[in-house]
Amino acid sequence: MTNLRFFHLHSYISSAFSTHREGSFSGNRELVTLTPRRNQCWRFSPLKSSNGSPLAGASWKDDGKERPVVKGPDMGSQLAESTVSITVVGASGDLAKKKIFPALFALFYEDYLPKHFTVFGYARSKLTDEELRDTIGQTLTCRVNKRENCGDKMEQFLKRCFYHSGQYGSEVDFCKLDEKLKEKEEGKIPNRLFYLSIPPNIFVDVVRGASRSASSPNGWTRFIVEKPFGRDSESSSELTRCLKMYLAEDQIFRIDHYLGKELVENLSVLRFSNLVFEPLWSRNYIRNVQLIFSEDFGTEGRGGYFDHYGIIRDIMQNHLLQILALFAMETPVSLDAEDIRNEKVKVLRSMRVLKLDDVVVGQYKGHTKGGKSYPAYTDDPTVPKGSVTPTFAAAALFIDNARWDGVPFLMKAGKALYRRGAEIRVQFRHVPGNLYKGKFGTDLDKATNELVIRVQPDEAIYLKINNKIPGLGMRLDSSNLNLHYSERYSREIPDAYERLLLDAIEGERRLFIRSDELDAAWAIFSPLLRELEEKRVAPELYPYGSRGPVGAHYLAAKYNVRWGDLTTDSS
Ligand SMILES: NC(=O)C1=CN([C@@H]2O[C@H](COP(=O)(O)OP(=O)(O)OC[C@H]3O[C@@H](n4cnc5c(N)ncnc54)[C@H](OP(=O)(O)O)[C@@H]3O)[C@@H](O)[C@H]2O)C=CC1
Numbered sequence: 001m002t003n004l005r006f007f008h009l010h011s012y013i014s015s016a017f018s019t020h021r022e023g024s025f026s027g028n029r030e031l032v033t034l035t036p037r038r039n040q041c042w043r044f045s046p047l048k049s050s051n052g053s054p055l056a057g058a059s060w061k062d063d064g065k066e067r068p069v070v071k072g073p074d075m076g077s078q079l080a081e082s083t084v085s086i087t088v089v090g091a092s093g094d095l096a097k098k099k100i101f102p103a104l105f106a107l108f109y110e111d112y113l114p115k116h117f118t119v120f121g122y123a124r125s126k127l128t129d130e131e132l133r134d135t136i137g138q139t140l141t142c143r144v145n146k147r148e149n150c151g152d153k154m155e156q157f158l159k160r161c162f163y164h165s166g167q168y169g170s171e172v173d174f175c176k177l178d179e180k181l182k183e184k185e186e187g188k189i190p191n192r193l194f195y196l197s198i199p200p201n202i203f204v205d206v207v208r209g210a211s212r213s214a215s216s217p218n219g220w221t222r223f224i225v226e227k228p229f230g231r232d233s234e235s236s237s238e239l240t241r242c243l244k245m246y247l248a249e250d251q252i253f254r255i256d257h258y259l260g261k262e263l264v265e266n267l268s269v270l271r272f273s274n275l276v277f278e279p280l281w282s283r284n285y286i287r288n289v290q291l292i293f294s295e296d297f298g299t300e301g302r303g304g305y306f307d308h309y310g311i312i313r314d315i316m317q318n319h320l321l322q323i324l325a326l327f328a329m330e331t332p333v334s335l336d337a338e339d340i341r342n343e344k345v346k347v348l349r350s351m352r353v354l355k356l357d358d359v360v361v362g363q364y365k366g367h368t369k370g371g372k373s374y375p376a377y378t379d380d381p382t383v384p385k386g387s388v389t390p391t392f393a394a395a396a397l398f399i400d401n402a403r404w405d406g407v408p409f410l411m412k413a414g415k416a417l418y419r420r421g422a423e424i425r426v427q428f429r430h431v432p433g434n435l436y437k438g439k440f441g442t443d444l445d446k447a448t449n450e451l452v453i454r455v456q457p458d459e460a461i462y463l464k465i466n467n468k469i470p471g472l473g474m475r476l477d478s479s480n481l482n483l484h485y486s487e488r489y490s491r492e493i494p495d496a497y498e499r500l501l502l503d504a505i506e507g508e509r510r511l512f513i514r515s516d517e518l519d520a521a522w523a524i525f526s527p528l529l530r531e532l533e534e535k536r537v538a539p540e541l542y543p544y545g546s547r548g549p550v551g552a553h554y555l556a557a558k559y560n561v562r563w564g565d566l567t568t569d570s571s
C-alpha cells in the first residue's frame with residue numbers, strides 16, 4: 001500500500017479525529033490510535049520508516065536519480081520531485097553556529113545537498129531571516145571559507161536559509177513552522193530532517209511537537225539527536241522510551257560526532273581490507289590498546305552543562321567507547337548499518353562493568369605560566385563551589401570474549417591538558433626469542449611495535465618498528481612507517497558533522513547509535529558513575545596545561561602498561 005493511499009484514508013478519518021502516532025505495523029497492516037483533535041494542524045501520519053516507507057515496506061532512497069510518478073485524485077499527475085527541509089532546532093546556540101550551519105554550507109559548496117532543499121533555524125530567540133543569515137555568515141568557520149567562489153556560494157546558500165521563532169514545547173509553533181515549510185516545499189514530496197541542537201531536557205518536548213505538527217505527510221521525517229543521551233542507564237532508557245512514543249527507532253539518528261571523523265571511519269578499512277593487520281588483531285599479539293583524548297582548554301563557557309555530566313559522560317562513555325567498539329568488533333557480515341551495529345553491540349555487551357578500582361579521576365586547578373594565569377575548573381562562575389566533577393579520567397576496561405580476554409583497553413580523557421589530540425595506540429607484544437634482544441637494553445617495552453592512529457589533529461597512521469641504523473655497526477633504533485595524511489592526500493578532510501549530516505539526509509545509519517548500543521554502553525559506566533557521585537570521590541587536582549594526574553600512571557602500571565602519548569615520537 002502506498003503512502004498516498006494512507007494519506008487519502010487519513011483525509012477521511014481526520015475529519016472527525018486527530019491521530020496519535022503510537023501505531024505499529026504488522027506486515028503491511030497499520031495500527032493507528034485515534035485521539036480527539038487538539039490542534040488544527042495535527043494530521044494523519046502513519047508510523048513510517050525514516051525513508052518514508054511504511055515500516056514493513058520497501059525502502060525508497062532519494063538518490064537523486066529516478067523519480068516515481070505520483071498520481072492522486074487531488075494532486076493530479078506530477079513528477080514527484082522531492083525536497084529536503086532541514087530544521088536546526090536551537091539555531092541560536094553554540095553548536096548550531098559552530099558546527100551545523102558551517103557543515104551544511106560545506107555540503108552545499110561541494111554539491112552534496114539535494115537539488116531542492118531549505119534550511120530553517122528554530123529557537124525561542126526573536127530573529128528575522130536576515131539576522132539568522134548574518135549570524136551564519138559571520139560564523140563561517142568551515143573548511144571552505146578560503147576557497148574559490150565561496151562568497152557567491154554563500155549568498156546562494158543563505159537565500160535558502162530561513163528562521164522561525166517558537167517555543168520548544170508548543171505544538172502550535174511547530175504547526176506554524178509546518179506552514180512555512182510547506183510554502184518552501186512548493187508541492188514537492190517533502191522530506192524533513194530535524195536537528196536537535198538543544199539541551200537534553202527539552203528533547204522530548206521538541207520531538208513531540210515537531211513529530212505531531214511538522215512531520216512530512218508523505219516523505220520521510222528524521223530527527224538527529226545530540227548527546228547527552230541521558231546521564232545513566234535509567235535516564236537513557238527513559239529518554240529512549242519517550243522518544244519512541246513519537247518516533248520509530250529508524251527515525252532517530254543519535255549522533256556521536258567522533259564516528260564521523262575520517263580516521264575513525266577508516267578503522268574498518270584498515271582492519272578488514274589489509275591482510276597484515278587482521279591476523280594480529282587479538283590477545284595473541286596485542287598487549288594493550290589505548291584510547292586517548294585531550295584538550296588544551298578548559299570548560300570555558302560550558303561549565304554549567306559540563307558540571308552535570310563530567311568527562312566520563314562527556315567523552316568516554318560515548319566517543320571513546322564507540323571507537324573501542326569499532327576497533328574490537330568481529331568482521332561484520334556486510335557493511336550494512338545493521339550488520340556493523342550488531343557487531344559493535346556484541347563487543348559492548350561483552351565488556352566488564354567498570355569498577356572504581358580501575359578508574360582515576362582528576363580536576364584541573366589554576367596555574368600561572370609565562371606570566372599568564374589559567375583558571376581552575378571551579379573558578380567558572382557557572383560551576384558550583386566545591387564541585388567534584390571530574391574534568392579528567394583514566395580507566396582500564398576489559399572485553400571478556402575470546403579475542404580480547406585479558407587485554408587492557410586503557411582510556412584517558414581530559415580537559416585543560418598540555419595539548420589537544422585524540423589517538424588510538426596499539427601496543428604489540430614482545431617478539432619471542434628476539435635475536436636482537438641484546439641491542440635494546442633492559443627496557444623491552446621500548447622495543448615493541450606500536451601502531452598509532454592519530455584521529456586529530458594532523459591525521460596520521462604510523463607503525464613503530466625496530467630498524468637498523470645505517471652503517472657498518474649493528475645499532476638499532478625505533479623508527480616509524482608513516483602515513484601522514486597532509487603529505488599523502490591533497491584533499492581536505494571534511495568535518496565530522498558534514499559526513500553525519502549527509503548520512504542522515506541519505507538515510508545511512510551506520511555511523512549513528514542504535515538504542516541497544518546505547519543501553520550496553522551505559523551498562524558499563526552507570527554503576528561507576530553512581531558510586532563516584534554517592535561517595536563524592538575527590539578528584540586528583542592537576543595544573544591547567546599539565547599532563548594530568550599522576551594517578552593515571554599508577555593505573556596503567558597496575559596492568560603493566562605505559563601510556564604511549566608520554567614518550568616522544570616525532571610523527
Ligand atoms: N556546543 C558544543 O560544542 C557541543 C554541544 N553538544 C550538544 O548539542 C546540544 C546543543 O549544544 P549547544 O549549542 O552548546 O547548546 P546551547 O546551550 O547553546 O543551547 C542551544 C539553544 O537552546 C536554547 N536553550 C538553551 N538553554 C535552554 C533551556 N534551559 N531551555 C530551553 N532552551 C534553551 C537556546 O536558544 P533560545 O534561547 O533562542 O531558544 C540556545 O541557543 C546539547 O545537547 C549539547 O550537549 C554536543 C557536542 C558538542
Ligand SMILES: O=C1O[C@H](COP(=O)(O)O)[C@@H](O)[C@H](O)[C@H]1O
Nearest residue numbers: 227257295314315319422456496
Ligand atoms: O562532544 C564533545 O566533543 C568536544 C570535542 O570534539 P572535537 O571534535 O573538537 O574533538 C568536546 O570539547 C566537548 O566537551 C564534548 O561535549
